[in-house]
Amino acid sequence: MTRPHPHIRQLTRTESIRRALLFALTAIALLVGLLRDETRLVLQRAIQICLGCIGIG
Amino acid sequence: MANLKRLKIKRNIVQGLALLLGNANLPGFVNGTIYQGPLKRVCLPGLNCYSCPGALGACPIGSLQNGLADPFWRIPFYVLGLLSLFGLVLGRFICGWLCPFGWFQELLHKIRSPKLNLAKSHARLHKTLLWGKTAMLSGLVILTPLLLRVLTGYGIPAFCTYVCPSGTLMAGIPLLSANEGLRGLAGWLFSWKMSVLLAVAVLSVLIYRPFCRYLCPLGAIYGFFNRISLYRISVDPQLCTHCGRCTRQCPMQVPIPYDGNGPECIRCGECAAVCPEGAIRIGFGKHVKEQDQASGLSEKTR
Ligand code: SF4
Ligand code: SF4
Numbered sequence: 050m051t052r053p054h055p056h057i058r059q060l061t062r063t064e065s066i067r068r069a070l071l072f073a074l075t076a077i078a079l080l081v082g083l084l085r086d087e088t089r090l091v092l093q094r095a096i097q098i099c100l101g102c103i104g105i106g
Numbered sequence: 107m108a109n110l111k112r113l114k115i116k117r118n119i120v121q122g123l124a125l126l127l128g129n130a131n132l133p134g135f136v137n138g139t140i141y142q143g144p145l146k147r148v149c150l151p152g153l154n155c156y157s158c159p160g161a162l163g164a165c166p167i168g169s170l171q172n173g174l175a176d177p178f179w180r181i182p183f184y185v186l187g188l189l190s191l192f193g194l195v196l197g198r199f200i201c202g203w204l205c206p207f208g209w210f211q212e213l214l215h216k217i218r219s220p221k222l223n224l225a226k227s228h229a230r231l232h233k234t235l236l237w238g239k240t241a242m243l244s245g246l247v248i249l250t251p252l253l254l255r256v257l258t259g260y261g262i263p264a265f266c267t268y269v270c271p272s273g274t275l276m277a278g279i280p281l282l283s284a285n286e287g288l289r290g291l292a293g294w295l296f297s298w299k300m301s302v303l304l305a306v307a308v309l310s311v312l313i314y315r316p317f318c319r320y321l322c323p324l325g326a327i328y329g330f331f332n333r334i335s336l337y338r339i340s341v342d343p344q345l346c347t348h349c350g351r352c353t354r355q356c357p358m359q360v361p362i363p364y365d366g367n368g369p370e371c372i373r374c375g376e377c378a379a380v381c382p383e384g385a386i387r388i389g390f391g392k393h394v395k396e397q398d399q400a401s402g403l404s405e406k407t408r
Contacts, residue, residue, distance in 0.1 A: 057343045058365040060334070068194065068334040075190040082184025088147035090179055094172045095156040095164035096142035098288075101267030102157045102168065103278040104296035105288065 109379040110355075117202070117374065121209040124152070127162075128206065129276070134159030138285030140277075149185060151192045152205030153324050155270070157277035159284070166192075167247060167324050168266050168273075175251035175261030193331030197338070200328055201318055202372035207272040208318050214310035222312045225359035232359075236319065236370070239326035242269065247323045265323060267295070271303040314357045319370070329369030336390055337373065339366035345385035352377035352386060362386070 082088075128150045131141035140159050150163035166189055173182025192200060201208050215221075224232040246269060251261035266273055278299060282289045309316040318325050332338075341363040352362045360371045363386065378386040 056364050057341050057346065058367070060338075060367075064334050071190060071194055071331075071334070075187050075194060078183045078187030078190065080187075082182070082187055085183065087173070087179070087182060087184035090173070090176070090182075091149065091164050091169045091185065092144065092147045094169065095146040095161075096140070098140055098281065099155075099157045099168060099263070099266060099273070099277070101263055102155050102270065102273035103281050103288065104274060104299040105291045105293070 107380075110376060113375050113379045118209075120203050121206075121212075124204040125206045125209065128152070128154050129158055129160030130162055131160045135280050136284060138281055138283075138288070140281075149188050151196070151200045153207045153270070153272045153322060154205070155266075155273040155277040157273065157281065159277070159280050161276070165266075165273075167270070168263055171247055171251045171261075171263035171265060174248060175255050175263060177255055177259060189327055190331070193328050193335060195336050196328075197332040197335030197373065198325065198328045198369075198371060199335075199337045199373040201322075201325055202374040205318075205324075206276065207322075208315060208372070210272075210275065211306070211310040211315045211317060214307055215314050217311045219311050221314075223359070224313065238320040239322055239329070242321055243323035243326045268298070269302060269321070271299070271306045271317065274299040274303040315372075318372070319358070326369075332369050332371060333367050335367075337388075339371065339373070339377075339386060339388050341366060342385045342387070345383045346381075347383055347385075349382065351380045351382065355380045 134140055138159065140157055141162055143162075145162045146156065146164050148163050149166040149169055150161070151166070153167060154161060154163070154165055156163070156165045156168055166185060169185045170182055170189070173179045173185055196204075224235070242265060246265040250264035254261035254264075274296075278296065282292055282296070306317045306321075313319075339362070346363050348363070355376050356362055356371075357374065357376065358370045358372055360366060360368060360377075362371070362377045366377070366386070373388055375388050378388050
């Protein structure tokens with residue numbers, strides 16, 4: 050069997066903690082966004098033709 | 107090799123389905139109009155213009171800029187939350203399997219021509235250019251809309267307006283072709299955006315995914331999450347013989363097998379498909395238990 054290589058990078062403990070924290074922050078951001086009815090704002094913009102996107106400025 | 111061929115076919119099918127599912131409003135292409143239904147409350151994961159006649163969802167980068175540019179919206183929590191969720195769960199798997207503009211560049215790269223590999227031929231230039239994604243994100247997606255809002259009261263989605271070639275391809279060309287009224291309005295900006303699209307297209311024939319590597323702000327966001335995303339690469343150090351097949355195969359020149367979860371890996375799976383030992387796994391969950399790997403390492407150092 051090949052000997053394990055010390056330079057194969059694994060998920061570190063700090064990264065696992067960062068992942069958990071970011072999941073928590075994501076949940077909060079989504080909740081705040083939904084409570085502020087931001088999906089309506091996204092919709093409002095997305096249903097108008099964006100003149101910048103199509104190159105008419 | 108059979109593995110690799112199968113994988114490539116599978117990925118093309120998924121990329122095609124993702125394009126169809128995200129852009130299923132087909133009558134829009136004929137009428138020159140866009141879908142205006144409730145599905146557009148949700149952002150699609152890839153760089154998929156919301157002004158594309160077929161688009162059923164919103165573009166995450168466009169929505170982010172609109173949120174920052176709008177004096178009443180200010181902080182777009184919902185869009186930031188969605189982007190973060192996509193990144194945490196999938197990372198750049200979205201680039202490799204779901205984004206229509208990534209697929210467009212890949213298809214162009216199949217055209218027979220001499221190929222350029224900047225990572226090998228001009229390593230320093232390549233490394234510098236990799237920062238372009240972050241520059242686009244911070245400069246045109248975040249700072250410009252934000253600063254314009256502060257200074258003038260209302261910002262503009264600067265990346266969409268001056269750069270986004272996905273918008274030109276998916277929205278500009280089909281809308282202007284089908285809608286005479288809009289066609290009459292096209293001026294210098296449209297010519298500029300067509301030149302950007304053309305440049306990206308020509309470069310894509312020569313370089314594998316040049317826009318994804320060097321310019322895409324969405325790639326920069328998902329790249330940030332790649333290191334910690336749930337969908338990830340694991341390499342079994344007990345099985346890997348360091349033969350270098352994966353390193354040579356990787357189209358993004360990721361330092362696999364040593365560090366497969368950096369910001370550039372698009373989870374295409376080609377490294378895993380060519381590994382003769384089956385040492386590379388890509389997916390959810392810890393295929394190779396990270397504890398096992400750690401104990402493998404400590405055994406070695408014991
Ligand atoms: S880097 Fe951007 S354009 Fe490329 S696949 Fe990812 S999101 Fe799409
Ligand atoms: S490391 Fe593997 S999955 Fe990632 S881009 Fe390279 S070949 Fe594709």
